[in-house]
Amino acid sequence: MVGVKALVCGYGNPSRQDDGAGHVLAPRIAAWLEEKGADVQLELAHQLLPELSEDLSLVDLAVFADASVSSGDAEGTEHRGFAIRELAPDPVLEGANLHSMGPEWLLDLMETLGMRRPRALLVTVAGASFDFSDALTPLCASRVETAFDAFRACMEDAFEAR
Amino acid sequence: MAQDKNTIVINPITRIEGHGKITVQLDEQGQVKSSRFHVTQFRGFEAFSEGRDFREMPVITPRICGICPVSHHLASAKACDAILGVTIPPTAHKLRELMHMAQFVQSHALSFFHLSSPDLLFGFDADPAVRNVAGLAKDFPELAVMGIGMRKFGQEIIKILGGKKVHPWHSIPGGVNRSLRVDERDALLKDLPGIKQNLKKALDLIKKYLADHDSVARGFATVETSYMGLVRDGALELFDGDIRLRSPRGRVTDEFADSEYYKHIGEHVEAWSYLKFPFYLPLGYPHGSYRVGPLARLNACDDISTPEASAELYAFRRTTADGVVHSTMYYHYARLIEILYGLERMEELLNDPDIIGSDLRVTSADLQPEGVGVVEAPRGTLIHHYRVNEKGAITDVNLIVATGHNNWAMNKGVDMVAREYIKGFDVTEGVLNRMEHVIRCYDPCLSCSTHAVGKMPLALEIQDAQGRTIRTLKKD
Numbered sequence: 026m027v028g029v030k031a032l033v034c035g036y037g038n039p040s041r042q043d044d045g046a047g048h049v050l051a052p053r054i055a056a057w058l059e060e061k062g063a064d065v066q067l068e069l070a071h072q073l074l075p076e077l078s079e080d081l082s083l084v085d086l087a088v089f090a091d092a093s094v095s096s097g098d099a100e101g102t103e104h105r106g107f108a109i110r111e112l113a114p115d116p117v118l119e120g121a122n123l124h125s126m127g128p129e130w131l132l133d134l135m136e137t138l139g140m141r142r143p144r145a146l147l148v149t150v151a152g153a154s155f156d157f158s159d160a161l162t163p164l165c166a167s168r169v170e171t172a173f174d175a176f177r178a179c180m181e182d183a184f185e186a187r
Numbered sequence: 188m189a190q191d192k193n194t195i196v197i198n199p200i201t202r203i204e205g206h207g208k209i210t211v212q213l214d215e216q217g218q219v220k221s222s223r224f225h226v227t228q229f230r231g232f233e234a235f236s237e238g239r240d241f242r243e244m245p246v247i248t249p250r251i252c253g254i255c256p257v258s259h260h261l262a263s264a265k266a267c268d269a270i271l272g273v274t275i276p277p278t279a280h281k282l283r284e285l286m287h288m289a290q291f292v293q294s295h296a297l298s299f300f301h302l303s304s305p306d307l308l309f310g311f312d313a314d315p316a317v318r319n320v321a322g323l324a325k326d327f328p329e330l331a332v333m334g335i336g337m338r339k340f341g342q343e344i345i346k347i348l349g350g351k352k353v354h355p356w357h358s359i360p361g362g363v364n365r366s367l368r369v370d371e372r373d374a375l376l377k378d379l380p381g382i383k384q385n386l387k388k389a390l391d392l393i394k395k396y397l398a399d400h401d402s403v404a405r406g407f408a409t410v411e412t413s414y415m416g417l418v419r420d421g422a423l424e425l426f427d428g429d430i431r432l433r434s435p436r437g438r439v440t441d442e443f444a445d446s447e448y449y450k451h452i453g454e455h456v457e458a459w460s461y462l463k464f465p466f467y468l469p470l471g472y473p474h475g476s477y478r479v480g481p482l483a484r485l486n487a488c489d490d491i492s493t494p495e496a497s498a499e500l501y502a503f504r505r506t507t508a509d510g511v512v513h514s515t516m517y518y519h520y521a522r523l524i525e526i527l528y529g530l531e532r533m534e535e536l537l538n539d540p541d542i543i544g545s546d547l548r549v550t551s552a553d554l555q556p557e558g559v560g561v562v563e564a565p566r567g568t569l570i571h572h573y574r575v576n577e578k579g580a581i582t583d584v585n586l587i588v589a590t591g592h593n594n595w596a597m598n599k600g601v602d603m604v605a606r607e608y609i610k611g612f613d614v615t616e617g618v619l620n621r622m623e624h625v626i627r628c629y630d631p632c633l634s635c636s637t638h639a640v641g642k643m644p645l646a647l648e649i650q651d652a653q654g655r656t657i658r659t660l661k662k663d
Contacts, residue, residue, distance in 0.1 A: 071353060075301065075320065075331075076339040116321060130321075137324040138332060 026184065027062035031055075031086040032143070034068040034077065034128075043152025043165040047090035050150060050169050054088055057177055073126045075134060082140040088176075089128045092165075093149035106164070107172035109179055112145040148172055209601055209622055209647040212654065217611040220652070222602040224594075224626065225460045233584040241270050241558075241575045242360050248571065248586075249354050254297070256354045257290035257345060258564035261426070262571040264358035265560030269446065270575055271360050271551045278544030279362035284426045285536045286348050286357060287562065291425065291529040292382075293341025294565040295481070295522045298630040299389065300334025303519055306624050307396050312617035330392070333385040337526070340382050344533075347371050362548030369543055376537050383495075383530045390499065390523045397506075397520060408515040408600030408625040411435040413467065413477035415592065416484035417445070417563050423488040423496075423528065425563040432467060432477060433487045437511045441467070445561035448570055452587065464594045465587055476595035479567025480629060481521035486511055491524075493531035499524045515600055518628040525565075554579055564589050566630050590631035600625040612649075614658070619647050 035051025037044040048069050055067040066080065073089075081087050093108070114136045115129035128147055135142050150172050153164040161169065208225045232251055239247065245263040249256030261283055268275055275283075301320045308327055309318040317325075324331040342352040348365060349355020357363050397404045412435060417428035430448060432440040443451055455464040455472040467475035477483070485504075491497040503524060504510040506517070536542055557574040567589030574583040601622050608618040649658040 069351075074338075076335045076342065079335060079339050134321065134324050134331075137321070138328050 026058060026180075029058075029063040029086055030066075030084040031058050031063045031088065032066045032068065032080055032084045033058065033088045033090070034070065034073070035090040036070045036073055037092045038071055040157065040159055041155045042158040043150075043161055044092045044155050045159065046092040046150040046152060046161060046165055046169055049161060049166070050090040050148060050173060051088075053169075053173050054090060054148070054176060057173075058086075058088075058180075061180075073128060073131055075126075075131070078131060078135045078138070078140055081131070081143055081145075082135060084143045087128075087143045087145040089145065089147045091128075091147065091149050092152045092155075094155070095149075095151060105171055105175070106151040106168035107175065108147075108149045109172070109176055110147055112147050114142070146176075148176055209626075210650060211605050211609060211622075211647070212650045213609070213612070213652065215652050219602075219605045219609050222598075222605040222622075223459060224598045224601045233586055236581050236584045239581050241267055241573055241579050241581055244571075244573060244581070245358050245360070246356060251586075255290060255294055255564050255566065257286055257349075258562055258569050259571070260349075260355065260358055261287055262560040262562045262564075262569045264360065265427075265562065266558040266571040266573050267360035267560070269558030269560065270555050270573065270579070271549075271558075272553055272555045273361050273549045273551050275362045275549060276544070276546040277541045278366070279358075279547050280427075281536050281539060281541050282348060282363050282365075282367060282547075283358055285367075285533060285542065286345055286355070287426050288529040288533045288536070289341040289344035291341075291565050292526055292533075293338045293345070295526045295529075296334050296337035296341065298565070298627075299393075299519055299522055300330060300337070302630070303624070303627050304330065304334075306620065306627070307393075307519070311621050311624065312615070315616065315620070318620075330389070333389060336385060337382055340378060344375060347375075359548065361550045364547070366545055366547060367543055372537050372543055376534070379530060379534055379537075383527070386523065386526050386530060390520075390527065393520050393523055394502075397517070404516045405514045407621075408603050408628070409513050410515070410596055410599050410603070411513045412596055413440060413475075414483035414486040414511075415467075415477045415479050415568055416487035417561065417568065418442070418488050421489035422492045423484055423490070423500075423525075425484075425525075425529075425532075427562070430561065430568065431487045433511075435511065435513070437509055441469075445570075446559040448559065448561065448587070449572070449585075452570075454587070454591075460594070462594050463587075463591050465592050466595070473595055477592065478596045479589055479592040480518060480565075481525050482512060482515070482518045483567065484563060485521045485524065491528050493528055493535070496524055496528035496531055499527060515596075515625065515628045518630070522565075522630070566590060567592050590629070593629045593631065597626055597629055597631065600628075612657075614649065622647065 033051045033055040035047035037047045039045030039048045051069060052067060055065045059065045112129050112132060114133035116133045128145060132142055132145055150165060150168045153162045211222045212220045214220045236247060244267060245260050248259040248263045251259055305318045305323050309322060345355050346352045349357035357365060414433045416431060417424040418431045419428040429442050430445050431442040434440045441451060451468055452465050453468045455466055466472040467477055485500060491500050503520060506512060560571045562569055569589055570587040572585040573581055576582055604622050604625055608621055648656050651657050
């Protein structure tokens with residue numbers, strides 16, 4: 026991954042227990058990508074906002090890390106409490122305001138504005154509780170570990186395949 | 188709740204920062220009897236701060252809001268300086284002001300480019316599916332890119348100084364915890380001219396809009412009020428000045444030290460809203476109601492200290508015969524002039540040798556029993572007032588936030604628009620959007636004003652003559 030420019034963005038509310046999963050996972054992914062020789066920018070945020078598009082337009086790879094209220098079984102990842110998927114632009118805004126903007130919407134905004142768009146992955150980790158706390162539940166913390174291992178394996182496979 | 192034909196509810200109001208509700212009550216003939224803008228959530232920062240060490244307040248209070256945490260951070264730090272009884276070093280003062288200007292640029296850019304411009308560019312009656320930031324990107328990409336760039340520029344400065352774009356930690360009681368490096372200063376100075384150039388294009392756009400829609404813009408929710416804002420030697424001041432009130436006819440009514448706000452400002456309470464109604468004590472409530480924020484600040488001051496914003500202020504004032512601008516939609520115009528001032532002031536600060544100084548903090552063990560910190564937040568005057576015991580534990584907190592100052596005027600404006608546009612029970616989405624736009628003009632931050640938990644948008648409800656809800660509009 027030498028020479029690859031990457032942006033890793035963990036988002037969610039770290040004061041609402043497992044909603045902070047992205048804030049725990051993203052630094053680990055960023056550190057691993059850096060070990061592999063990538064030039065990595067790490068962003069931690071409560072929510073995604075349009076201005077992130079400028080940073081995204083400067084990288085080759087974007088990795089978003091977020092918590093999920095679902096079981097995380099979607100998209101072919103079964104019963105492990107996480108999901109990894111490649112993102113495509115999607116203009117549908119979740120809700121009617123900027124507080125609920127997803128990464129697909131952000132990619133669509135970039136496409137609309139004619140910005141260069143990176144390959145983008147989303148890693149979601151299923152939360153077990155979203156109460157007031159700045160620590161993940163043990164279940165979610167273990168899912169973060171599993172998700173990290175799976176992301177690493179997935180990326181290594183992808184680069185070996187090249 | 189049972190609904191019938193005489194009640195309109197807008198719930199939630201979208202493209203604002205915060206949660207609230209508009210209720211319109213109709214009479215038997217379907218004519219508007221009254222309208223109210225409610226703030227329906229409660230958080231209670233004032234209560235749960237009690238017992239904390241005052242030194243924690245600049246970290247606790249920014250959590251009130253994710254849009255203007257810098258304003259709370261700075262007002263809080265100033266209140267803590269007063270408890271320490273110290274004057275902070277010039278470098279610390281200028282670094283704080285630099286972060287404050289960055290906050291103005293990014294927050295005002297959000298309000299104009301992302302939240303309000305879709306109404307102006309697409310029209311109030313346009314399809315809501317395109318009348319939003321995505322539609323803006325599609326049909327007006329240059330403007331969308333300008334907004335993104337301006338937001339990013341302001342946020343980068345906040346991140347450089349405070350480590351994070353949202354909820355930064357830079358100011359501490361007695362000063363700041365980080366200096367600015369020469370290379371960081373030089374990079375910011377390099378980006379400034381381009382940002383300013385884009386801002387001028389946006390200024391041209393709003394001036395053209397207001398000229399093209401002159402009668403609507405002048406009449407839209409326009410209310411003649413007093414205006415409040417900080418001034419320094421009469422000039423616009425956003426960070427550290429005296430509080431001035433100017434009357435609707437342009438006379439300076441009062442000017443006093445910010446630490447004496449409580450001698451001049453009272454707070455009225457209504458049972459139907461968690462948002463208080465501040466007023467000028469000598470005139471009582473509601474006669475002493477006034478407005479704050481960009482329009483109010485430009486009315487309250489005599490001049491602006493930076494040349495290009497000063498020239499724009501004079502053009503702004505030439506839009507009325509007596510130089511006092513009451514039109515609510517001119518808040519957008521005033522907001523852009525303030526961005527220009529913020530950019531010019533940043534340039535002055537960045538070119539000041541003190542800005543890269545290393546004398547960052549003073550301290551004291553001699554605690555004063557109370558401290559007041561006042562700044563102009565993007566939305567208006569923000570007041571933090573703390574009382575402490577001899578060990579520095581908080582015993583009492585009073586926060587008066589910008590949205591509260593504008594509460595009476597927002598209610599009045601919503602009522603005016605409802606009476607003008609609602610005739611009978613068939614109310615179009617465009618009419619409801621006009622009522623929402625009244626709120627957007629003020630760019631309120633309802634999470635600040637109520638210290639609310641949860642999602643942000645707002646609701647509109649229409650009630651019949653018996654008070655039964657007949658229609659509710661929700662958008663989240």
